[in-house]
Amino acid sequence: MNIVTLLPFIVLIGAMFLMTRSAKKKQQAAAQMRNEMQPGTGIRTIGGMYATVKEVHDDAVLLEVAPGVHAVYAKNAIGAVLADDEYNRIVHGTEADLNEDEDTPVVPDDASSLTETDEPAASDDSRIDLGKKDAAAEADDAQPKKTDGESDAK
Template sequence: MEFLPLVGIVLLFWLFIIRPQSRRQKELRSMQSSLSVEDEVMLTSGVYATVREVEDDHVLVEIAEGVVIKVARGAVGNKIHQYADEDEGDLDPENDEPGAEGTGPEEKS
């Protein structure tokens, strides 16, 4: 009976700490193994890149136009999801005009 609180603490520790961490690690390994060419990724260092070639233990990523580097597959932190219905050029025309709110420094009377 005196070990019951200790067993409860260990169970809670496993439930709230160990289990979620192992699930995240499994999802990360799955994502890293499913990388393909043209995927947009963020490296663990925070650098955004595009996958250009996938090898067994490393990937070649393009970090700028014409700049391709070789990184370990484990250096890929996550995939950046881009959806087909997102257009970067689809801006609100009201905010494109000079002097519109939120476009920068303005003279105020």
């Protein structure tokens, strides 16, 4: 056999070897990250949920999703272990570096940070309730009115 005919096969086998090697390195790095989790660490699951680690077991992790709300997840479901400042920035909306010399805290834009005594901002939008009766009347109003000279056929 000629070496020129074997060259494509050699290149293909080499490429497959390199791809599997890099995938194994990524898997090992992810496993090491999951094994180094400790209680109090902020994490992101593979589904995109942010939580705090409460307990670490062999194959499972107890996560605190919200204050007083706990869930058990498999270790393989942990997508990333986050640094404390990154976790606080994402979950609580705090910017540690930008806000150190200011006295006012960073407040998130959503209403999830409101307490029981806080009132939502007043808005110009009034509540619209479209029941079946209202929706049918609105649909009739949207159709153009026919005049005596117009016909249905076009």
